[in-house]
Amino acid sequence: MSEQDAEGCMSQLANYQSNSGRLAPVFTIEVQTLPEDTDRILDEVMKVHPLSFGRYQRNASISAPGKETAQPKPGSTTTTHVDGFEAGSTETYPMVELKISIERDLTELAKVMDAIIYAHHYEEPVIFIREDWASRAAYDPQSDNPNRWWNNGKGLPDRLE
Numbered sequence: 001m002s003e004q005d006a007e008g009c010m011s012q013l014a015n016y017q018s019n020s021g022r023l024a025p026v027f028t029i030e031v032q033t034l035p036e037d038t039d040r041i042l043d044e045v046m047k048v049h050p051l052s053f054g055r056y057q058r059n060a061s062i063s064a065p066g067k068e069t070a071q072p073k074p075g076s077t078t079t080t081h082v083d084g085f086e087a088g089s090t091e092t093y094p095m096v097e098l099k100i101s102i103e104r105d106l107t108e109l110a111k112v113m114d115a116i117i118y119a120h121h122y123e124e125p126v127i128f129i130r131e132d133w134a135s136r137a138a139y140d141p142q143s144d145n146p147n148r149w150w151n152n153g154k155g156l157p158d159r160l161e
Contacts (some may be wrong), residue, residue, distance in 0.1 A: 013133045021137040025104040028134075032126040033118055035096045038062050042098070044119035048111040051100055054139055059097045068095040068126070077123050101134055 016023045047052060053059040072078035074087040079108060085091075096132055102108050109129070117125060149156050 019138065020063040020133055021134040026101040026132050026134045026137050027104050027109055028039040028099060028101045029112065029116070029131045030128040030131045030136060031120070032068055032095045033098055035065050035094060035153070037121055038096060038098050041116055041119045045100065045112055048115050049102055049108060051102070054137065059100070065094050065096055067092050101132065120132060125142040
């Protein structure tokens with residue numbers, strides 16, 4: 001499929017409708033951060049955006065911990081603030097990917113980005129922005145679908161926190 005064909009197909013998603021729901025254009029924002037900083041970033045973002053998804057707010061996903069690695073250049077904050085750090089040396093730290101989505105609106109994106117950058121521990125955080133489409137279910141809280149948590153006999157999964 002050519003890039004032009006793919007773009008045409010993607011633009012058709014605005015008209016997607018099925019019995020199960022529709023699709024909405026969103027910006028997906030992925031932030032690499034320390035595991036212990038995710039709540040601080042989300043709390044700061046919540047001051048400017050509700051992070052809504054359907055009838056829920058503060059929606060985010062957080063990956064399992066992994067690693068990030070870099071080689072700071074001369075004049076970086078690492079070489080400036082860490083005594084004895086040699087420019088070009090490799091540093092590796094724990095990280096998670098914090099993923100959120102917002103409506104595809106540049107004004108809202110600017111507010112959310114400002115909040116993330118303010119709350120992040122790095123001066124140059126690794127942040128990726130994608131134009132995506134997110135599902136919006138034909139939501140029925142009284143659904144008798146046997147797969148829904150309130151009908152499946154198992155209930156909600158155990159909470160992590």
